Amino acid sequence: MEINDSSSQIRFIKKNILKIFTLGMLFLLVIPSFAAAKPTEDEITDSYLYMLGRYLLIRQENQDVNVEKLGYNKIKYNSPGSSEFANPNLDVVYMESWIAVDKDNAVILNVPEIKDRYYTVQFLDGWGEVLTNINDRTSPDHPYGKLAIVLKGTNPKNVPKDALKIEVPFNKVKMLARIELKGTPDEAVRLQKMFTLEVPANIKIAPVVSIPDFTNSKLIGSEIFSKTDEVLKSYPDSMPKASEYQKTVKKVADYMKASAENKKYIDNILETKAIPKFIEKTNGFGVEKNGWVVTYGAGEFGNDIILRDIVNYAGTWGNTTNEVIYFGGMKDVDTGQLLNGNNTYKIVFPKESLPDSMAEAFWSITLYNKPDYHVAKNALNKYGLNNITGVQKNKDGSLTVWIGPELPKGAFQKNWIPTEKGREFILNFRLYVPKEPVKNGTWFPPVIQKVNS
Template sequence: MLNNIVGLILLVLIFQGCKPKEDHVPTDKEINDAYTYMLGRYIVLRQENNDINVEKVGYNKIKYNPLGSAQFVNPNMDVAYLECWLAVDSSHAVILNVPEVKDRYYTAQLLDGWGEVITNINERNYPDHPFGKFALVIKGTNPPNIGDAVKIELPSAKAKMLARVELKGSPQEAVKLQQAFTLNVPEGIKIDPPVKVPEFTNAKLIGAAIFDKPDAILNSYPDPMPEAARYQALTKRVAAYMLTSDSAAAHVEEVVQKQAIPAFMEGAKGFGTQKGGWSVSYVAGKFGNDIMARDIINYGGLWANVITEAIYFVGLTDSGKQLLHGDNVYEIRFPKGEWPDAAVNAFWSVTLYSVPDYHVVNNSLMRYSINNVSGLKPNPDGSKSIWLGSTKPPGSDDVNWLPTPAGKGFALTFRMYVSKPEVLDGKWFPAPIQKK
């Protein structure tokens, strides 16, 4: 009899051990937080997989984008671009050669696997060595092929480089400088392929499948976020919970689809500090513990720079908080003496994009942006206006008109390069986007 009782107790204990303890069942908020945390890395991995496996760009091969090229997300039409997926290992460094650039903006921006900025190579950050050779190495290693190059430590074996040279009215000179950014790549670098992720788009984001292989995703790149360890433990907890039963997996999927994704989309609409139809985040490129900001910026403008280099004001609505639409006419009017030129040390531009994919909008003028060298004509009172419409608004000058897509929504990005303190401190905003 005693043996039977003991046996029953053991069976109960074994059965209870197979079930998730109540304190191991994540709350809906925890599922939301884990999803939001992982989405930032998935967006970067999606881009790496596309570039390496679909576009076949390869690692350590610079792509010199032709002037006017706009076949990528959130392009800046005022610079000569070059980009590259960099890859090193503990025994090999890659040498980046940066040309001497005078009297125009330039930077070689290095980013990590979460979309956070590692460094910008330019005269502001490296005043004693603004050009020349830079050795890219894994943190803590000292490969033999560095020579006299300035060593730049990467957090892991891979990094993304985006370099920009301002056109500044002389595109041919900008292209010459663009082509002078080169790499010295030693043989024998061991490169892991990108971690594969399910296909998803900005219009249809990944669901609970984001938790399918947390170890592979999280081990693929270190996260500089101060609270990364807490979020990663939470992510693994949600993933483990999903494996306990079909109903647990269904519950996580339901929370993701009905709460996490809608909350993200709503957050993207009302993101950052807002005024006059514009919104701005002052944490771009270095996100602290703001997982939502990192997601939104990776989603809408992957590879954003730190605000001391470039600050981005995003326009999704007019000053009346209505979504921008190509069937309407809008005016952005800067009062006399308040033109953006006075608020930057380098240059500024405003570019128009389709939504939700953030590509430039084709138009008959082949005009995608207006900037500080566009030669805008002033109004009679000395103010200056940027006009938005699918056809030229009545009374506007051709050079002041930025074409919009008829019948479709659009977004604006107002870039300020090397802004003055009043911009970084939030005291300066672009003029409001006014529906006419």
Template sequence: MKTSKWIFSCIASASIAFGIVACGSSGTAPENGVVVSGAVPTDDQIVSAWDYLYGRYLVLQQENHDINVEKVGYNRIKYNPLGSAQFVNPNLDVAYLEAWLAADSSHAVILNVPRVTGRYYTAQLLDGWGEVITNINERTYPDHPYGKFALVIKGTHPPVPADAVKIELPSPKAKLLARVELKGSPKTAVRLQHQFTVDASPEIKIDPPFDVPEFTPAAPIRAEIFDHVSEVLATCPDPMPKAPELQALASNVASYVKSSAAARARVDDLIRTRAIPEFFAGTKGFGTQKGGWSVSYVVGKFGDDVMARDIINYGGLWANVTSEAIYFVGQKDGNGQPLDGSRTYEIRFPKGGKPDAHVDGFWSVTLYSVPDYRVVPNAMHRYNINNVSPLKTNADGSTSIWLAPVRPKNAPQSNWLPTPDGKGFSLNFRAYVPKQDVLQGEWFPPPIALAK
């Protein structure tokens, strides 16, 4: 069985590289919204069908890697090590855990969530298209924010503990990704991390990952994407409102591909020369931009935006909904110039305007080198500044975060993030449980200003 080399850390790096863009179009829709079965598809229809399927194949590729290469298994939690910075795009603010969960018609999977107070946490469940099913926390389940949660396949009725909240899954499999805020006490966060557990019967019947051809981020899958359309679509229902229309389109293109060698060659060439270049062009957009920051407001729940789902799955698989987290990516200064680690920059929050007032969870700024998106080694081992950092205020009551290869003379050491001298760098400003002004695009971090 061929397996993917696409690992979670590579996906995370691309989320920085591409800014997790928001896309206004969802690819070209079938002409007049109608697909005539057996008709020769137009170029636009072929591109649209590839766009639609690609997002699902990215998830299938990750499942194949996790199960067949990493050997993580199903219904077993992987507790990611805390504080390690030796991988791409690390988030040093939370303790992570993840798992592939699988139920069947006769058995529920029980997820045990510990009681977490005074710090951010969520247990995020996603489907096979990268869409968020739900988040388990005190915001989504205020009457049952912790305890037992019975995950069952929609339409089935296996035994469920009386003290468990039932959550319906759209298909037998779901991805779990949970986070617990460190908040200055990592030992407590780790203890809570390991209190997330799964109880599952060994009798659960689990299908292996659907085998997919090998492809890479630089060389996406081409005509092979149409070889098993009916089987792929049967693995997981798609919540996208236009899914029936798009699936009919994909099925028609699949039939056309099988009709002749010439048809297959035409489709493969069109994917190579148009669909893939157009996709890559979309990844270079940066959503909404201001002061050197860019942000997407389309994650987790994509509506009918096929291209947004593709780009998020390509660049930030397992992204959460914006009500849980918004990511501002900084790769330019306020004048639109790429960030340069040899120079000095200031992010100045006005008096009374620190990010704390704009989130109900927490915030942080993490600095990465580019193009590898790893933390920048420094003597302080400081890679981020967040809401629990002991920041000092300026004389006028404002608060500055300084970015420079050497600490500026007027900068308190607590407010300084070292940059890579002579190299570019990138910032990720994470806002967990953003308030309405952030969600509605009314608040951005202050500009990344080149210091005078």
């Protein structure tokens, strides 16, 4: 009886095998949309903001390596007063390089001795976190000479005995060095060209991750989740909560891939929640006062994904507060409106609180248009003021800075920054090697005040 039952079952299965196979395949096709848990709006927003920080720097790496054809392990010696990335400092001469190493090979950076002017050699990871600065303040025992860039945990044979080891967490690192122009750009350029690299011939270098094109004006959308695994593997993240964020990112990516309907849901959240939230934050994020905004965590972001995004979006390769503090001039203090090139503004520094008194190295105020954060075009090719541009003090010892499309009546021309009409702009007030009142937040720049032209 049992044999007969088994035979019947076998005949039934053979007869209906096509139906069973078809039903099984249908089940496999539809199960992903049920298996992928639906993320919340906050999970989608946080995942997007987390990934955006990395995408912005992949975009920059692609610009440097493939568009400008810089490649790896070559130094780009930027001309004085120019740079291709957003929010450049026009008071220094830059050197920059994507340095690539591997477990068997270090790259040696030769740094010249630099006296009586500000300089720093900054190393950053692929998320914009500062790994270290080398200069006469941070490494007084080895402020110049040979720096050996070494993959952490390795011991390459080509490291010179007299070199200072710079251990990096992955096989690529961004080097950005700055030398103050200080009124003698020819000397700064001479020192700049003395930065050189010694590079082994057999270093294995992974190519830049290929990502969709996007701009600051039109940010990337749900495509940001299309290469989640590849992007996350392209550089380790030192953020303490990185593993938590990455787990949620993968949840969102899996859900989006499960169906067209799921992708539509993700697109809607990005368009209505995540991207508008980020753009809103770029108009004022951090401590706000007098029309200025400042954050004290650039280069060392902790778990602040929005701060990291904003720095990578508006001022790629920001440095730590011991090196520089950036105040962003955003709004007219009286109206609360964003700064606009059609208007005229003034900033008055009292004689007891002049910019010179708040920085050990130097200060500058530079004007950039939004949203690209590049310098505002004007007939004078004048984009800012600093401690060596010859600003003139008022009779009472105070200093008035003027910003507007035309020189205000009665203003010193040396104290005027021209604007581009019809464009919103921001001011970047930099204090290099800021003094303690600046670092602890007790000092703030004076109000930005709109005035009649």
